[in-house]
Amino acid sequence: MADRRAQLVTRVRGMLSDALGATRARLAAADAELTAGQQRLTKVRRAADAVPERVGAERDRRLAQLDTGQQARIADLAERAAEAARREAPGAASADWSGWQPTPSGPAEPPGAVRVGTLRIPGTVPVPALVPLLDAGHVHLSGADLAGDEAVVPALLLRSLGRTDPGAVRLIGYDPEHLGGGLAGFAPLTAAGLLTFVGPGGLGRLLDDLVEQIRRINETVLAGEYGSLRELAAATGRRPEPWRVAVLLGGDELNRHERGQLDRVVRTGTACGVHLVVRGVPLPEHPTVTRIVIGRDGARIGGPPGLAARLDPPPPAPLVTETCRTLAATVNAGPAPAPFAELLPPVEQMWQDDSATGLTAPIGSAANGRQVQLTLGDYPPHALIGGPSGTGKTNLIFAWIGALAARYSPDQLEFYLLDFKEGVSFARFAQGRRDPSWLPHMRLVGINVNTDREFGLALLRFLAEELRRRADAAKKHEVTKLAELRAVDPGGRWPRIVAVVDEFQMLLAGRDVVAREAADLLEDLARRGRSQGIHLVLASQDVRGIEALWGRPALVAQFTLRIALPKALRILAERNDAAQSLPRHHAVVNAESGMAEGNQVARIPSASDWESWSELQHRLWRMRPPDAAPARLFDGDAIPRLAEAPDFRALRADGTDRRAPVALLGEIIDVQARSAVLRLPRAPGRNLAVLGTRVDEACAVLDAAARSLARQHAPGTARFSIACLDPDADPAARALYEELADDAAWYDEETVPELMAETAEGLGRAGTPSVPHYLLLFAVDAAAGQLAGPAGRRSGLEQLRRILHDGPERRTHVLAWWRGVARMRVDLGGPAARTDQIGAWVALDVQGGELSSSLYPGTGGPDWYPRPWRGLFFDRSVHRTGQVVIPYGPAR
């Protein structure tokens, strides 16, 4: 048992020992594992301890990187924003107040936004804080700081004024609390109507008015064609309406109607240039409203929350007042003239229009920017232009002529122009000494014709003749109108004729034959000219001129096109007083005989200054047809020259002309610069008497007569006997004597009886002398004493009478100057003596009454009022009435 126990014990011990050993081994292993684990842990801990430091450094590095990038980007964006702002708001829209001055944008260019301060963005270049107003929207100001908005409102307004043309912005102030004090600096604008104040209680009316303006602009100016004035301006280059900026600075709460109107203005005003700058009045939400909330430390613009901005200081008060004063003065001085080029077609379209049915050209622009056209044709056929002196009639005529001449070629249109007032501005249409160009359409320019109403008559006679020619041609082709005549006669030249007579009342003044005939001719031309393409344009500054027409309603009725310049009276119909309120350089154009419903107001461009005209004239002149001749210039103040007279140049001495010789006495007042011609055939009475005391004119008439006769005779084939009995006439007579050289003989007081005796004796001989003999007697009446004594069988005077009586049939003609009609009658045999041997005379300073009884048909003598360097020529064999002549000047 004991063994078994011992065995058991041993076995147990053995087992225990094994277990212990195994346990120890496991323990050791566990220990080792623990140690290794601990070591790992320490390592991991150590490693773990190092991690946050690295990550933080990385994060910080990244953050720093981002920060720098962001700063650079913000700086870049700020720079770009500043640059864009400079472009959007150049010049006056953003310049600092020191050195600030207006810099208007062009008419087609929008004025852009304006600066009120600087955006707060730290660390960048300053970025201007811009607020859009004109053509862009409305501004609403609010906030605690009154001083702040006292800076914003003047800045907005002054900058807006500075970005637009003078007069293009109208301000309406409503400041019931300070009664305009908020806009005090702008007060000078009131003088030019650019600022109006609406008193307390006037807000409703003010808003109604703005709504009405918007309605009118939409209806008549934009007229469905443009979406806004800004679009219209961009498309046409014109801004026909001003911007209207209403500045509303507080007041009572709005009633329902006012709120409704304010809403309408906010919604629809911008397109029509109607804007609001408002404080203390709520504005509805709308994208066009920019809100500025002003606090003590700056403002927030736009939003909410909006951009933080530092506001600019207000513009210095003297700058505001001075700018406004200058603007008002500029506006009061009137608008800058519209350019003449507005009326002209593009160069490639010049002379492309056809005048078969009429002549149409623009004369200016209407308020809506569209051109106002003038038409002359079957209807309306003729025009009346009226306006007091200085209102622009001459300019309007220039503008109209230019607009027409640029459209129609000289084959389509001809002008005849007559200016009865003093001045030479129309002379530039003709060729001049300094400027060789002329207007190719111009056929005749008459200037300084105020004392030569006969020239007006000559023009009307010429037109009447042309009317007859056209009517005959129309009849021949069995048509009635110019358009039809041109269709059936395509090879013919049938331009429309426009005859312009400035100050035409001069032509109709008085009750003499000239006025009567002129009125008759005018009436006929006005009535029948319409269908033959002859159009009359009559201009007058003087209501009396129009009254001359008023007596002839049939004549007036033909002038259906009326053009009234500012303050013109009686050009328009009786109750149509549109001309009374016209601004400078505008005209009422009315093709309805002046009835109010036909009124169109046009702004007339400046066309009368030399430069604007000259460019066009030179262009058209270069386009002229190769055979174009310059216009005839009749200058009443100029003295014509014999050597330049077409009739003188046409005279020949080659024996080919079998007609009787002619003496040219002066230029007649007509359209073609013809000469007064005295034919000297072998017929009784073919002598000439020059009557009056004016030495120079008398010498000029005899000189031209002798020189023109000499030109028809080869040397040695005519005799000229010159007797001069007035020392004052001596130089002229001597010059003539020398000119005629071998064909001339000289006589004086002593020798003149010999001339009479010898010539009279010659007439007694049989046969006709082989050469003509012309006796040129200067101041022959001074020889009465010498001639009274016997010279041969008779007295010298008797011989003179015989020569006068018998000479012409024997080729002996007397061309003599008597210094008075009575003296001539004495020389002819006494007051009752016959005068039929004086077949022709030129009266100088002799009253018409003195020329009655036997010198002139009828009783009382001709209608003749002497005037310098003019004579009245009457040839009883050809004339019914006298003809005014301008003696040729002394040869140079």
Ligand SMILES: Nc1ncnc2c1ncn2[C@@H]1O[C@H](COP(=O)(O)OP(=O)(O)OP(=O)(O)O)[C@@H](O)[C@H]1O
């Ligand atoms: N549309 C215009 N734009 C700019 N200037 C103008 C315009 N019309 C006229 N003027 C200027 O006004 C002045 C007077 O004009 P104009 O000579 O045409 O007047 P008028 O009525 O013919 O005067 P008058 O009968 O005394 O000759 C001129 O200096 C002219 O250049």
